Amino acid sequence: MELTLTLNGKKMSRLIEPGVLLLDFLRGEGCCSVKRGCETSNCGLCTVFLDDVPVLSCSILAARVQGRRVTTLEGLRQEAEELATFIAAQGAEQCGFCNPGFMMNAIALLREKEEPTVEEIRAYLAGNLCRCSGYEGQLRGILAFIEWRKKKRGGAQ
Amino acid sequence: MKIVNTSVPKKDALQLLTGQPVYTDDLAPKDCLIVRLLRSPHASAIVKSINKKAALLIPDIEAVYTWEDLPADAKRFTLAGQTYPEPSPHDHLILDRRLRYVGDPVAVVAGRSEAAVEKALALIKVEYEVLEPxxxxxxxxxxxxxxxxxxxxxxxxxxxxxxxxxxxxxxxxxxxxxxxxxxxxxIVLDRTYHTKAVQQCMMETYRTFCTIDTYGRLVITSATQVPFHVRRIVALALGIPKSKVRVIKPRIGGGFGAKQTCVSEVYPALVTWLTKKPSKIVFSRYECMTASSPRHETHMRVRxxxxxxxxxxxxxxxxxxxxxxxxxxxxxxxxxxxxxxxxxxxxxxxxxxxxxxxxxxxxxxxxxxxxxxxxxxxxxxxxxxxxxxxxxxxxxxxxxxxxxxxxxxxxxxGETNTSCALDRCLMRAKELSGWEEKGLCRKLKNGKVRALGMAMAMQGSAIPYLDVGGATIKLGDEGTYNLLIGASDMGTGCDTILAQIAAEVLECDLDAVSVFGVDTDASPYDSGSYASSTTYLTGQAVYQAATELRRRLGLLAAKLLKCEPEEIVFDGKKAAKIDDSGALTLAELAVASQSGNDVALDVTASTKSTASPPPFMVGVAEVDIDTETGEVRPVHYYGVVDCGTCINPNLARVQTEGGIVQGIGMALSENVTYAPDGRVYENSLMQYKIPSRLDNGRLTVVFEPSYEKSGPFGAKSIGELVINTPGPAIAAAIANAVGTRFYELPVTPEQVAMAAARLKM
The missing domain is CATH 3.30.365.10 (Aldehyde oxidase/xanthine dehydrogenase, molybdopterin binding domain)
Incomplete structure (x- = not known):
């Protein structure tokens, strides 16, 4: 079947098998940031944006994104690098394999809320598993980013 | 120290955080044959007959291998990545007629699409003689x-x-x-304890791809902690010379020891060696939970x-x-x-x-x-x-x-405790956790009980007299350096830590050291990243290689400046004559090293250790226990660590935090149980519950360093130590709350609720 979508800002059409998962479709398109960590939809590694809303690409058929916008971490380079600097400052990226899904969901949270509390951060990102970091470094990084953004925006006013 | 003991970001951090294609499956050629395994449904069985004719009729199927396709005189080998001769018995074949657990491979299938391979797996007809397990x-x-x-x-x-x-x-x-x-x-306390076969659950499952290179050699790219051991094990398994095998390690998505066993490599290696076509295997999470290499379940009697x-x-x-x-x-x-x-x-x-x-x-x-x-x-x-x-x-x-x-x-x-701050760790942990003020157990207004428990731990640093650390440092263009290593950075940050050691010795910026690893054709021999060895042992090799390179830079400078090497002072940026009558910048030395030069500015050092200096830790768990439901919720975990000098305090802290949370999982939720027929019940991340960020509470980690003279800049290990304390500390906290001691991990809510109910009766 023919699938038309906007992937990372570029409109494209592809012939796909009807049963292909969005995750596999995206990796096939060279979006290697999209990772698979489980088969039970509960690790969060494959998180992408569907019309700016974070979704698990392992749980959506590629056919379902007909006519819609899909964004992977490849499409958010600048926004990702801003936050990434703060996670890196904690050494919390560790092996990095869960990073793309975590970054996507963290970016979604930080777009949605100006100053989320610690509890809100934990709850929002609860579906993003990480086996290396123990989560604290990621939390410190996000909190430091929020402080930095607050100052930056305060200064701009 | 300028760079050692500073929290520089990992050299690969931004690449990882922005999702660049650096892992095994990101790098595999698009035309790889897909390799999958038909696995035994029985815990103990013998393959009576196996028919693969129908599977081979599928157009996209390239090959199906069974035990009958392997040489009858094939030698057994071990998959354990250890220094040869391995202590682990040689008890594996790539495919065996006797099957020893639910998941033991029966056939290897390779095809051009996932769908074809899936279909072929279903079409292989196997008759099993089922034995009592x-x-x-x-x-x-x-x-x-x-x-x-x-x-x-x-x-x-x-x-x-x-x-x-x-x-x-x-x-x-x-x-x-x-x-x-x-x-x-x-008093003689006589107790028995039991711990389960918990899983590493690295986020990247086992995976490997193989190709044949220009010279007809087998090139294995794999998520492994032990590239040099993989080379030897695969050569032994295939019965081919080691010189025919080259192993490359790209970024690894976590290891935790899982990738110290050659779990996935032999299957695509077999396919590519026999078909001469590229192939890859990517383990499913299901395979990772049922046919992998978890912790040894252990029963212990302690007196x-x-x-x-x-x-x-x-x-x-x-x-x-x-x-x-x-x-x-x-x-x-x-x-x-x-x-x-x-x-x-x-x-x-x-x-x-x-x-x-x-x-x-x-x-x-x-x-x-x-x-x-x-x-x-x-x-x-x-x-x-x-x-x-x-x-x-x-x-x-x-x-x-x-x-x-x-x-x-x-x-x-019979070793001597050469560096030990365990006494200080105890003092600090007691103070940090508020042990004395809080009391072991107190009732909260919400009806729960808050309790404390503590435990100590130690580990080693490398395997003495056996394992080898290796590093090569060479002067690159424009006065920069290349550091080549055989140790595997599996996310822990050893590429960065080893570069910090090199930069400290060479008095250069961290950015001036480019790290390369691992390729068994190009890296110096290193046993691999395991046994808490990389910082301590490979770190010593880096220190020695960098020190020798400094000396050689002096030799070259002396030649060019026409003086004795003793008259040269090198400060990292330039080599100057002691009387200031001449100097060459490092960049000038680099140019000179590539023109009419016969001083090799390329140094390899190998190290062994003669001791395994232990790092120490004290952990205090503060948990809330719901005596109605039995839920145990970690509120705060305090860890005080003596790992000698922290080469990179941030990375040491994150290691500790990650280890504590893995330990919390082992203590409270991670369980492996078997059905009567030998199947594992916890076969996905749904049933096998690793902590999410809602499950670990707050973590406070501080360091009480001793100084280990034999380690680089006083460093010992940290990676393994930090998983040890949560099990006993949390079990103690539960005992302090409900009065019942648990002798088995994990301690489940059901057990705690029952114990609390008995306490109330």
Whole structure:
């Protein structure tokens, strides 16, 4: 079947098998940031944006994104690098394999809320598993980013 | 120190955080054959017949291999990534006619699409002779069911193995007369403990791709901690010369020891070697949970002898370690189960006896801590129980009995405790956690009980006299350096840490050191990243290579400036004559090194160690217990660590935090249980519950460093140590809250609720 979508800002059409998962479709398109960590939809590694809303690409058929916008971490380079600097400052990226899904969901949270509390951060990102970091470094990084953004925006006013 | 002991970001951090394609499956050629395995549905069976004709008729199927396709005289090998000759018995074949656990490979299928391979797997017809499985490790020794009856089973090292008795290993060690000591004690606590086969759950499952290069050699790109061991193991498995195999390690999505076993490499290697076509295997999470290399399930009996005043006089331990169907890491993991926890205490005598047994469970392997977490749970739980019996504070009991710097350690291979801040760790942990002010147990307004528990731990740093660290440093263009290593950065940050050591010695910026690793054709030999060895052992190699390169830079400068090498002063940026009559910048030296030069500015150093200096940790768990539901929720975990000098404090902190949370999982939620037919129940991340960020509470980690003279800039290890304390500390907190001690991990809500109910009756 023919699938038309906007992937990372570029409109494209592809012939796909009807049963292909969005995750596999995206990796096939060279979006290697999209990772698979489980088969039970509960690790969060494959998180992408569907019309700016974070979704698990392992749980959506590629056919379902007909006519819609899909964004992977490849499409958010600048926004990702801003936050990434703060996670890196904690050494919390560790092996990095869960990073793309975590970054996507963290970016979604930080777009949605100006100053989320610690509890809100934990709850929002609860579906993003990480086996290396123990989560604290990621939390410190996000909190430091929020402080930095607050100052930056305060200064701009 | 300018760069060592600073928290620089990891050199690969931004690439990883922005999702760049740097992992095995991101790099695999698009035309790879897809490799998958038909796995045994039975815990014990023999393949009576196998028919692959229908599978081979599928157009996109390239090959199907069964035991019949392998040479009848194939030699057995081990998948354990250890220095040769491996202590782990040679008990594997790529495909065997006898199947020893649910998940043991029956056939290897390779095809051009996932769909075709899936279809082929369903079309292979196998007739099994189903045998009665052996599933109880405590009944395995001398059982009538023998897991490895074959004649070509082989133990290369004297580890007390005997396949006809289901023994993968047997060992005994002691100092003093333990029976006499225990007989003279006021109290002898005699308890048995049990820990399960918990899973590493690295986020990137096992995966490997293989190609044939220009010279007809097999190139294996794999998520592995042990590239050089993989080269040897695959060559042995395929029966081809090692020189025909090259192994490349890209970024790895976590290891934790799982990738110290050659779990996935041999299958695509077989396919590519026979078909000469590229192929790849990517393990599903299901395979990772059912056919991998988890921690050895261990049963331990501890006899702890002490006097009424709290003096611990003797520890006697007997451990039965379940290695499952194959003996990967069996003989060596159990060694840590006894020797690590027992060594924490100054005793008059000790004894440690162990049996490692084969069963028809999934094979075990290496997992962070490597046997120590099991023993630490047993001994530290016993000491906590002793404290309660003596009505003595758990910290005070430790303070009376711990080893100190300078102590001779009979239960630790006769080593001397050269660097130890365990006493300071205790003091700091007590203070940091508010141990005295908070009290062991208090009721909260919401009806829950908040309780504290503590435990200590130690680990080693590298395997002395055996493993090898290696580093090559060369002067690059424009006065920069290349650091080539054979140690595998699996996310821990060793590429960065080793570069920090090089930059410190060479007095350059961290950015001036480019790190390369790992390729067995280009990297210097290194045993690999395991046994808490990289910072300590490979770090020494980096230190030595950088020091020698400095000397050679002086030689070249002396030649060019026409003076003696002793007259040259090198400050990292320039080599100047001591009388200031001439100088060359590093960039000028780099240019000169490529023009009419005969001084090699390329130095390789190899190191072995003569000791395994232990790092130490004290952990305090603060948990909330719901006595109605039995839920145990970690509120705060305090960790105080002595890993010697922190080369990178941030990375040491994150290692500690990650280890604590893995330990919390082992204590409370991670469980591996078997159905009566030998199937694993917890076969996905839904059933096997690793902590999410809602489950760990807050973590506070501080360092109390000692200085280890033999390590680079005083460093010891940290990676494994940090998983050890949560098991016993959380079990102690629960006991302090509900009055019942638990002798098995994980402690489940059901068990806690029942215990709390009994307390109320």
């Amino acid at each position: 052996l599933l109880d490790p405590t009944a395995a020794k001398d059982n009538k069911i023998i897991v490895h009856p074959e004649e070509n089973w082989e133990a290369l090292c004297p580890v007390g193995a005997d396949n006809k008795r289901n023994l993968c290993a047997h060992a005994e060690s002691s100092a003093g007369d333990i029976e006499a000591t225990l007989a003279a004690c006021d 702890l002898g002490a006097m009424k005043d709290g003096r611990i006089r003797g520890i006697d331990m007997y451990a039965v370690s379940n290695t499952g169907a194959y003996g990967d890491h069996g003989p060596t993991t159990v060694d840590l189960t006894g020797h690590k926890p027992i060594t924490l205490y100054r005793t008059e005598s000790y004894r440690f006896v162990s049996d490692v047994v084969y069963t028809n469970n999934m094979p075990a392997g290496a997992y962070r801590g490597y046997g120590a977490p099991q023993g630490m749970f047993a001994v530290e739980s016993a000491v906590n129980e002793l404290a309660a019996l003596l009505k003595m504070d758990a910290f005070l009991l430790r303070e009376k009995n711990i080893i100190h710097e300078g102590d001779y350690l009979p239960s630790y291979y």
